Every structure is written in structure tokens, then in C-alpha cells.
Amino acid sequence: MDRQTISWTLVLILCQAIHYAYAATPVFKMTGPQSPIVAMVNGVAVLECQLIPEKLLPGMEIRWMRSDARVHTVVHLYRNGHAVTEDEDEAYKGRTQLFSEQLAVGNVSLRLAGVRLADEGDYLCMVEHERTIEQAAVPLKVTSLGARPxxxxxxxxxxxxxxxxxxxxxxxxxxxxxxxxxxxxxxxxxxxxxxxxxxxxxxxxxxxxxxxxxxxxxxxxxxxxxxxxxxxxxxxxxxxFPRVSKYFSAFMVFLVFLLIVLFGGSIYYYWKRKKTKELYKRPTLEKHKTICDAVDELELFTANAKENLELERTLCTEAAERVIGSAVQVTFDAYTANPYLEVSEDCQTILFREEWRDLEEHNMRFTARLFAMGKDSYRSGTQYWEVFVGIKPDWDMGVSVPSIPRHDWVTICPKNQMWAIAKRGPIYEASCNNPLPLERPATAQIIGVYLDHNLGLVRFYDAENLAHIYSFAAEFREEIFPFFSPWGSQDIIKICTPLSPHLAHRRPTQLSQALGKPANESNNVLV
Known part of the structure; x- marks a missing residue:
């Protein structure tokens, strides 16, 4: 190969590297206020939000949302050059507007009129352009000056x-x-x-x-x-101000002393009377025999209760073995994972990344929500799998039909053919139209999912002791897929191999492998 050919080859490689570096650079970013916005009741609040660079690109969609609610609500929507009021929450209609004369310089701040106490909370300024979404958090504090005391x-x-x-x-x-x-x-x-x-x-x-x-x-x-x-x-x-006589003060001292003496005498009289009554209340020989017979009956009842408890434990163990006997090997389907989610090479682990990854176009990939589905589907029989979630603060997990929307926002609920539970901080929730808080504390590090396609049952367990968390009853008309949503924290979600109840002592080793730690360090995870 001559020198001229080598030179042209290096030039082409350099141009291609510059092209990829430019393509990987984000088109725009968002910036919000450094401190919360403070507004008076019945006044006007300006929720600050700025595009960088300071320019509104053609086709940009501006969406303001409440981010502290269980379900994000739309406060203001700007699309195709005008406001779309049909999707706005009723509580904000007629009270919000953008600064239209400053949109050209990238100012997407929101003007909120008639501020109410209910408006206090966290807001999200989101701008979407050519499937790229950037957002900035804007907290709002509401205050009111009270009446003169x-x-x-x-x-x-x-x-x-x-x-x-x-x-x-x-x-x-x-x-x-x-x-x-x-x-x-x-x-x-x-x-x-x-x-x-x-x-x-x-x-x-x-x-x-x-x-x-x-x-x-x-x-x-x-x-x-x-x-x-x-x-x-x-x-x-x-x-x-009152003036007190010295004679009145002396009389009050004498009266207090007299009351103390009377009170002490009353206590002594009550104590003597109580001692006399106790002498009459001592049990006779016949009452003593009756008490001994009652003690014998109580001991017999206690022994029977212990036998019943052992029998109940045996039955629970057998039921747990039937559930784990339905265990299947579940893997994540990387072609369905949202571009913010990264699936490991063995398809056993998934985690959230802060950067949007340019992945292969696929009609099964979720782009509107942070979802991923399992590779295999189930049409009949019973299946059971376990998922390690550790101390991850937020996640969703369950089963769904394959026909749920991939590129539009969908609410997780049975009405949309999605049966799941969620963890929100210290509590579990059953995912319904209105999320149902559950009484069981959210402490499980491994979640077990049991599916009975024939009976239409979906059950969730604390897999470390097979304690029941929640159940759904449904009528399945399609094939069923496992689905997962790790939310925005970077803690992993990992598929585990179910263990028999007799091997519960090996659970620390499995937890350590899920976290990538030696077995002798797993005690901290269990605590």
C-alpha cells in the first residue's frame, strides 16, 4: 500500500471519529433554580426553567408535571407551537402559561397564577425533541402571611x-x-x-x-x-394587678398544712382497711384444689397447642415446596428494555443508566416507560421465579400481556392487563388505578412471583421465608410475560435461583452472589 493511500485512509478514520463524537453529544440540556421557589397564597409563582443552548428548536415539546404525586400529573403541555389544555390536570386549568415572547431564547419557565396551598411540591420541567428527553426539577414552597395577632x-x-x-x-x-x-x-x-x-x-x-x-x-x-x-x-x-394581705397568706399556709394532715390520715385509714380485707380474701383449701385443677387443664391445652403448631409448620413447608417446585428460569429480554436500562450479557441482571443509549430500532422496545420484559411467555400451568431487589428504594414487578403500549405512557393496573406490586420507599403498593398501600413493611430483599395461568392467580412472596405479600385474581386470555421496572436508582435487579425451604440457611450465599460480594460479607446485607 503506497503512502498516498495510507494518508487518505487516516483522513477517513479521523472524519468518522469526529462524526461519532458529534452524534454522541446531547443536543440540549435543562437547568432549574438552585433553591426552591417561594410564592404567596393567591399570588403568582414563576417556576424557572432554561434551555441550554438558549434556543427553542423546531418540534420541541414542553411538558410541566407534578413529580411528587404517586402518578405524575400534567400541569402544562406545549406542543406544535401552542398549549394543549385537554391533557392538563383540572386543578391547574386556566392558571398556567409559558412566557411566549421568551421561548425563542430558551426560557421555558411556567407562570402559575392564583397559588394555592395544594400547589406546594416538586415539579418537573421536561423538554422532548426527536426522542431525546431532558428534564429539570423545580421545587415550589407556598407561604401565607397570617392576620395580626x-x-x-x-x-x-x-x-x-x-x-x-x-x-x-x-x-x-x-x-x-x-x-x-x-x-x-x-x-x-x-x-x-x-x-x-x-x-x-x-x-x-x-x-x-x-x-x-x-x-x-x-x-x-x-x-x-x-x-x-x-x-x-x-x-x-x-x-x-392584685394586692395580697399578709394575713391572707398566713391563712393559706395554715389551710395547706391542714389539708396535708387530713390527706395523710385518709391514706393511713385506707391502708389499714385494705390489709383487713386481704385477710378475708385468702383462699380456702377447696379453692386451692380448684386452682390446681385449672393449672393442669392449662398445661394440657398448651401441649395440644404445641402439637397443632408443629403440624401447621409441616403443612406450610409442604405448600412452600409445591410453589418452589414450579420454578422456571427467567431471563430479561434485552430487545424490550428501555434505552435507559442496561441488561447484562447473561440476561440475568438489569440496572438504570443516566444516559440514553442509541440502540437498534425494535418495535418491542419500551421508550415511554422504564420497562423490560422476560424472554419467555407462559400459556398454561404454574410458574415461579425469584428476583433479587436488595435495598433498592423504588421498583415495579409483576406480569403482563405482550400487547401493552411500547411508545406511549401506560399506567400499571389490572385494567391495562398488568398485574404487579411496587415498592415506594418503606411501603409496598398493589398497582391499581389508585395504588393500594399494603400493611406488610417493605423489607424483603428477594421477591418471589407465583403464576397459575389456569386458575388466573398471581401471588407475590417474601422469598426468604415465603411470607405472602399480595395476590391478584384475573382471567388470562393471552400469553403472559414477566415484566420489571427498576426506576431511577442505579441498584441492580437480578434474577435468582429459587431455593427449597429446607435450604434457607444457604440464602446469605445467594444474596452475596447477587451483590457480587464474598459469602462472609453477606451478613450486612441480611441485617
Whole structure:
């Protein structure tokens, strides 16, 4: 090969590398505020969001959503050059708009009018362009300046007068401070009480004892997010304070002493009377024999209960072996995995990646939701598989029909032919139209899924002890696939090999292999 041919070859390789580097560079990014947006009730909030570079590309879709709800709700949708109000949540209709004159410079901030307490939460600014989605989180804090405090005299208390301060219409929870003219330190209020009214606003009240010689007292109320405060002042002349006679004080001391003596005598009399009654309550020989017979009957009942418990444990073990006897080998189908999800070479492990991967176009691949399905489907019989989830904070898992949408948003519920449970922080939920929180704490690190196609049953277990979590009853008319959703954390989800209940002591080794740790380090995982 001559020198000229080698030179042209190197030039072509360099051009191709530059092309791939440019193609891998994201077209745009999103940036949000550094701190939460603070807005007053009934005021206007501007949820800041900016495109980088500062330019709105043709065909971009802007979507504002509430991200702190169990199901993300659409707050504002901008598509094809105008707002689409049909998909907006009813609570936000007519109250949101974009700054249309600044869209050309990439300002996609949202103006929210008529701010309500229910508007407080986390919002998501999402921009989609040519199947690339970028987003930025925008938290909103709502506050309300309450009414000026009202002061009233409650009456005499010890050597002073009790003054009460009340204020309403605050949000979030305010603080109340008593101050005195001419003193750096304030007064210690007693019995500070807070409550919320039907509209969600806080009311606060406190009392303080004002003694003679204080010129004036102020009651100050302040909310944490506000620099403003509400203040009221009261002045009580010295003529209003009581004057106690020394003879009255001596009489009160004598009266207290007399009450102490009477109280002590009453206790002594009660104690003597109780001792006398106990002598009459001692059991006779016949009662003693009756008690001994009752103890013998209780011991016999306890022995029978132990036998029944052992029998019940044996039956539970047999039932668990029947479930595990239906075990099948499940693997992830990489052709269905969302481009944000990465499937291992052995198709046993899946995890979330923050970068969108350019994968082969496939009509079975999920692009709207972070889903992946199993390779094999089931049309009859019983099947059982186990999935290691560890301490992953959020996930969805279950079964579904193959005809669910791949490129549109779909809600996980039986109505959409999807039967699954979900973990949301410390609780499990049954995935329905309205997610149903479950009582069992979300502590299982391995989840077992049992499918009976003939009976239309889907059951979920804590695979470490086969404790039942939740069951669905359904009528299956199509083939059924396992499906998984690891959500946005980068902890892995891994298919496990089911173990017999008699081999439960080997579970730590299996957990360690799922995490890629030596067996002697697995105790920390179990704890």
C-alpha cells in the first residue's frame, strides 16, 4: 500500500471519529433554580426553567408535571407551537402559561397564577425533541402571611394577669415570641398551641403571665419562609394587678398544712382497711384444689397447642415446596428494555443508566416507560421465579400481556392487563388505578412471583421465608410475560435461583452472589 493511500485512509478514520463524537453529544440540556421557589397564597409563582443552548428548536415539546404525586400529573403541555389544555390536570386549568415572547431564547419557565396551598411540591420541567428527553426539577414552597395577632386578658394567675395571643391564616407552621419593652430577653409563654383549619392554614395561640412593673408586652408571629412578621402590643396599668394581705397568706399556709394532715390520715385509714380485707380474701383449701385443677387443664391445652403448631409448620413447608417446585428460569429480554436500562450479557441482571443509549430500532422496545420484559411467555400451568431487589428504594414487578403500549405512557393496573406490586420507599403498593398501600413493611430483599395461568392467580412472596405479600385474581386470555421496572436508582435487579425451604440457611450465599460480594460479607446485607 503506497503512502498516498495510507494518508487518505487516516483522513477517513479521523472524519468518522469526529462524526461519532458529534452524534454522541446531547443536543440540549435543562437547568432549574438552585433553591426552591417561594410564592404567596393567591399570588403568582414563576417556576424557572432554561434551555441550554438558549434556543427553542423546531418540534420541541414542553411538558410541566407534578413529580411528587404517586402518578405524575400534567400541569402544562406545549406542543406544535401552542398549549394543549385537554391533557392538563383540572386543578391547574386556566392558571398556567409559558412566557411566549421568551421561548425563542430558551426560557421555558411556567407562570402559575392564583397559588394555592395544594400547589406546594416538586415539579418537573421536561423538554422532548426527536426522542431525546431532558428534564429539570423545580421545587415550589407556598407561604401565607397570617392576620395580626389579637390579645385578650384571661384573668388573674398567681401574682400576675394571664394574657392570651391568637393569630390565624399562617402557612407554613409559624413561631410565636413574647417580648417586653426595655428587655433583651423575652418572656416564656406557656401552652403554645397550633392547629390547622379546614383550608389547611395554621392558627397559633399562646399565653403569658404579665406581672406588675412591666411597661408593655408585644406578641410577635413569624413564618419560617417570610421576612415579614405580625406584631400586637398591650399595656396593663399597675392598678389592675392584685394586692395580697399578709394575713391572707398566713391563712393559706395554715389551710395547706391542714389539708396535708387530713390527706395523710385518709391514706393511713385506707391502708389499714385494705390489709383487713386481704385477710378475708385468702383462699380456702377447696379453692386451692380448684386452682390446681385449672393449672393442669392449662398445661394440657398448651401441649395440644404445641402439637397443632408443629403440624401447621409441616403443612406450610409442604405448600412452600409445591410453589418452589414450579420454578422456571427467567431471563430479561434485552430487545424490550428501555434505552435507559442496561441488561447484562447473561440476561440475568438489569440496572438504570443516566444516559440514553442509541440502540437498534425494535418495535418491542419500551421508550415511554422504564420497562423490560422476560424472554419467555407462559400459556398454561404454574410458574415461579425469584428476583433479587436488595435495598433498592423504588421498583415495579409483576406480569403482563405482550400487547401493552411500547411508545406511549401506560399506567400499571389490572385494567391495562398488568398485574404487579411496587415498592415506594418503606411501603409496598398493589398497582391499581389508585395504588393500594399494603400493611406488610417493605423489607424483603428477594421477591418471589407465583403464576397459575389456569386458575388466573398471581401471588407475590417474601422469598426468604415465603411470607405472602399480595395476590391478584384475573382471567388470562393471552400469553403472559414477566415484566420489571427498576426506576431511577442505579441498584441492580437480578434474577435468582429459587431455593427449597429446607435450604434457607444457604440464602446469605445467594444474596452475596447477587451483590457480587464474598459469602462472609453477606451478613450486612441480611441485617
Amino acid at each position: 389579637t390579645l385578650r386578658l384571661e384573668g388573674y394567675h398567681d401574682d400576675g394577669i394571664l394574657v392570651q395571643c391568637n393569630s390565624t391564616g399562617w402557612f407554613p407552621l409559624p413561631t410565636l415570641l413574647w417580648t417586653v419593652q426595655g428587655r433583651k430577653d423575652g418572656l416564656d409563654g406557656s401552652g403554645t398551641r397550633t392547629a390547622r383549619d379546614a383550608d389547611g392554614f395554621y392558627r397559633i395561640s399562646s399565653s403569658v403571665e404579665v406581672r406588675q412593673g412591666l411597661a408593655a408586652v408585644w406578641c410577635q408571629v413569624r413564618a419560617p419562609l417570610l421576612t415579614e412578621l405580625q406584631v400586637s402590643r398591650i399595656h396593663i396599668p399597675d392598678e389592675f
